[in-house]
Amino acid sequence: MSTLEQPAAAPQKLRKKKGFFGEIWTNKFLYLLAMPAIVYTFIYCYMSLPYIAIAFEKFNYKTGIFSEFVGLQNFEHFFASSWAWTVTRNTLVINILFLIVGTVCAVLLAIVLNEIRAKKFLKVSQSTMLFPYFISWVIVSYMLQGILGTDNGFINNMMAAGGGDRISFYQQPGYWYPILLILHIWKTTGYSAIIYLAAITGIDEGLYEAAYIDGATRMKRIRYITMPLLMPTICIMTLMSIGRIFYGDFGMFYAIIRDNSSLMPIAEVIDTYVYRTFKNTGNPSLSMAVGLYQSVVGFILVFTSNTLVKKFFPEGALF
Amino acid sequence: MTRESITNAKNKINRGTADKIQQVIIYIVVTLFALACIVPFILVIIVSFTHEKSVTLNGYSFFPEQWSTAAYQLLFSSRSAVPQAYKITTISTVVGTLTATLITFGAGYTLANKQCRYRNGLSLYFYITMVFSAGLVPWYMISKAIGAYDNIWALIVPSLLFSPFNMFLVRNFVRGIPDELNESARIDGAGEVRIAFAIYLPLCMPVIATVALFYAIGYWNNYFNAVMLIDNKEYFSLQMLLFKIQSEITEMQRVAQGAMRSNPPKESFKMATSVITMGPIILLYPFLQKYFVKGMVVGAVKG
Numbered sequence: 001m002s003t004l005e006q007p008a009a010a011p012q013k014l015r016k017k018k019g020f021f022g023e024i025w026t027n028k029f030l031y032l033l034a035m036p037a038i039v040y041t042f043i044y045c046y047m048s049l050p051y052i053a054i055a056f057e058k059f060n061y062k063t064g065i066f067s068e069f070v071g072l073q074n075f076e077h078f079f080a081s082s083w084a085w086t087v088t089r090n091t092l093v094i095n096i097l098f099l100i101v102g103t104v105c106a107v108l109l110a111i112v113l114n115e116i117r118a119k120k121f122l123k124v125s126q127s128t129m130l131f132p133y134f135i136s137w138v139i140v141s142y143m144l145q146g147i148l149g150t151d152n153g154f155i156n157n158m159m160a161a162g163g164g165d166r167i168s169f170y171q172q173p174g175y176w177y178p179i180l181l182i183l184h185i186w187k188t189t190g191y192s193a194i195i196y197l198a199a200i201t202g203i204d205e206g207l208y209e210a211a212y213i214d215g216a217t218r219m220k221r222i223r224y225i226t227m228p229l230l231m232p233t234i235c236i237m238t239l240m241s242i243g244r245i246f247y248g249d250f251g252m253f254y255a256i257i258r259d260n261s262s263l264m265p266i267a268e269v270i271d272t273y274v275y276r277t278f279k280n281t282g283n284p285s286l287s288m289a290v291g292l293y294q295s296v297v298g299f300i301l302v303f304t305s306n307t308l309v310k311k312f313f314p315e316g317a318l319f
Numbered sequence: 320m321t322r323e324s325i326t327n328a329k330n331k332i333n334r335g336t337a338d339k340i341q342q343v344i345i346y347i348v349v350t351l352f353a354l355a356c357i358v359p360f361i362l363v364i365i366v367s368f369t370h371e372k373s374v375t376l377n378g379y380s381f382f383p384e385q386w387s388t389a390a391y392q393l394l395f396s397s398r399s400a401v402p403q404a405y406k407i408t409t410i411s412t413v414v415g416t417l418t419a420t421l422i423t424f425g426a427g428y429t430l431a432n433k434q435c436r437y438r439n440g441l442s443l444y445f446y447i448t449m450v451f452s453a454g455l456v457p458w459y460m461i462s463k464a465i466g467a468y469d470n471i472w473a474l475i476v477p478s479l480l481f482s483p484f485n486m487f488l489v490r491n492f493v494r495g496i497p498d499e500l501n502e503s504a505r506i507d508g509a510g511e512v513r514i515a516f517a518i519y520l521p522l523c524m525p526v527i528a529t530v531a532l533f534y535a536i537g538y539w540n541n542y543f544n545a546v547m548l549i550d551n552k553e554y555f556s557l558q559m560l561l562f563k564i565q566s567e568i569t570e571m572q573r574v575a576q577g578a579m580r581s582n583p584p585k586e587s588f589k590m591a592t593s594v595i596t597m598g599p600i601i602l603l604y605p606f607l608q609k610y611f612v613k614g615m616v617v618g619a620v621k622g
Contacts, residue, residue, distance in 0.1 A: 023436050029511040030429045034441065037426035040481045043465065045448040048457030064460075109352070112345050121346070127608055128353040131360070134600050134607065136540035138562045139593045143359045146366060152378030152586070154362070190356060194612055218341055243450075251543060255562065274455050279547070284456050291454030302450040 055289040067285075074289035083273060087290075091269040095245045097177065098184045103238060105189045107230065110196035111222055129190030137255035140187065144256060148179070173266035180267065183256070192237070199233040200226055236313050243305035246298040247271065270294045360597070367391070367590035374586040390584040390591035398571050400552065400560055401592060408557040411474040412538040419480050419534040424527060426481075427489025428515055433498060442490075445483040455547075462548055473548035474556055479537050485530045492526035493519065528610040536607075539599065557596050564589055 024031055050065055055074055057067040078084050109129075116122045132140070147154045148169040156166045169175050203226065211221050248269025257267045259280075268276075270290065278287035362379060370385035377384065394401050426445070430438050458477065462468060467476040496519070504514050520527070545559035560567060568585055584591075600607070 027432075027435050029515070030432055030435045033425035033515065034429035035425075036422045037481050037486060038441070038444070040422065041445060041448055041483070044458070044461060044477070045452065048453040048461060051457035051460060052453055054456060109349075112348055115342070115345050116349065121349075125349050125353040127604070128357045130608055130611070131604070132356050134536060134540075134604075135360075135597060136542070136558050138542055138558050139363075139596060142561075142589050142593055143363055146362060146379040146586075146590070147359065149379070152374060154379045157378040157380070186355065189352075218338060251540075254546070255542070271455075278455060278459070288454070288456040291456055295451060295454055299451045306450065 052288065052292055054285055055292045057285055059283075059285040059288075070285075074285045075293070078286060078290055078293070083268075086265060087268055087270045087273045090266060091246060091248045091271075094177065094180060094248065094267075094269065095241075097181050099238065099241050099245065101181055102185060102188060102192065103234065103241075105185050106192035107196050107234060109189055109193040110200055110230075111226060113193065113197055114200045114226070115218065126190070126194075129193070131190070132187045133191040135187075137251045140183065141255040141258075144179075144183065170260060171262050173263050176263055176266045180252075180256070183252070195237065196230060196233060199230055203229050232313055236309055239305045239309045243302035244298075246294055246301055250275065363590050363593050367587050367594045369587050371584040371587055379586075387584070387587070390587035393571070393584060393588055394591050394595065400555065400567060401557075401595070403553065404555050404557045404560040405595070407471065407474065407554055408539065411471060411556065412535055415475040415479055415538045416531055416535045418475075419482075419485075420527060420531045422481050423486050423489055423530055423534075424520065424523065427486045428493055428519060428523075430486070430490045431493035432501075442487075445486060449483050459547055468548050469551050469554065471554060474538075474541070474544050474554065477544055477548065479534070479541060479544065482533070482537075485533055488530060489523065489526055492523055496522055525610070525613055529613060532607055532610050536600075557592075561589075561592050561596055564592060 018026065053065050054067070056069060056071060057065075058070045058073075060067045113122060113126065116125075145153065148156070150156055150166055150168045150170065153169075160166055167175075169179070207225050207229075208221055211225055216224070248271040250269075250271040253267060253269050253272050254275065257263050257272070271294075274287050274291050274294070277283050277290065362381060365381055365383065366374065366379055367390055368386050368388065369380070369383035370387035371389065373380070373383045373385045393399060426441075429435055430442055430445075432438065435441075462473065462477040465476070467473045500518065500522075501514060504518055509518065540558060542556065542558035542562050545554075545556045546562070549555060549559065555563070568588060
């Protein structure tokens, strides 16, 4: 603490020589400003690390993180069950579907929006497309029930009116990869398209004019100017999403699937499984083990993708 | 030369008709997608005003046989838990958003400040939490340990109070402001507090607005915290109440007397609750959209 005695207004040149406490003292206001975030992050992220021990224990609420050590038993239990494969597959398949189809739709929408010259039409349609993004999954889940419900859902009513049979969507897992995909596209495309549209807007107008004068059709202008110049943005966004591929969107899946066990073979993802083993089954150790499996694989993916972004697109890296 | 000019001329003629067809297709595609985005919400609003008998008989329909405001009457009746949930959600959203934005600005400002020697170390400190998280179980236990359980703090503090992503948005924005501003303010005798809050904060308004909106939407739409950390119905947030509405309706039916019991507006009640849950988002939408789009562009393209 003796360094605190140093004059606060020390000349700039001397700053390098100051120790840790000297630096803190000189910029005490700045560190004070950052302190709430530092403390919050410490509590929620760094203090959570000791809890990982639970994954290797038979958890007991009395003894907490010092429960009986059981080694890899929880992991063995998980990987021996059919759930390990089911939830890993679902998470990956659904996220890859979301990623590929989502990107294609967003890029297409951005290109199409860029071709629209009527300003007012553009503004109104864009506002409309962004709207679902702001609505919670709980509301979306009721909307979906209104559309797919067996007894009074919109689609089933139309089919019944047309003389067809009613389909109980909520009992048949087969329909759900496409349904989830459509929901995802519906909710996020308007939003993701903004990023791509901004990138397209940033392209030099002169390129298009030159191409137009040289006789390039609209398709050719899109194919040879827009697409290549949009590629870096697409790559960055895709790489960033690949990093998140091992994480399911809990808010979405739990609101829509809930505890419907007939849809779980298709729609149970790692996040909902971790939740269920913790809250419904009441097995924190198993839940922690599965959570750790997700964290480790997730970390490798996120880290790799971020490194790749930094290497190839330095301007696109957040950190 | 001549051959080229002929192809050019041909292209121009083709371009005329092809262009028009493409233009029409583009407008149709955009219109259809825009409609697909908005029509389900219209259905929700219509069903919320539909008489329950019509829903049971004809299902969800854009053209109900019988209209009714019974759902809304029930919603605002004394038996309803909706007003209380509305209060809880409003409090957590307002308090949470203000605090979160302030915390985020503080950290982002410090990390962008060249005077702060440990700024890169701190950036790493925050960055690590973006790539690794220990998951649900520690999150739950820590929340419980710090007392954010079964009270209003459970809806404010865990997860939602600070996002390193938003902080990096602020940091990058502050970095874009020339250092000379800081220096000249210092020379003119402005103190640290004044530089941060009277000079930088107003300049950062665009990014602050965006970040605040991210937080506000996060708070308003969150039901995860309530699912995990709230048992007492007093503290159910609006989304949570909506999530559990099935049991809520059964409960109200049990308590309800007379006419209500014979034909409770079940489906329309669900939809009416959805409508009032969407209410603030619809009201603030123009504002929301403006800053959201701005922030997205700042965050994603200029990173």
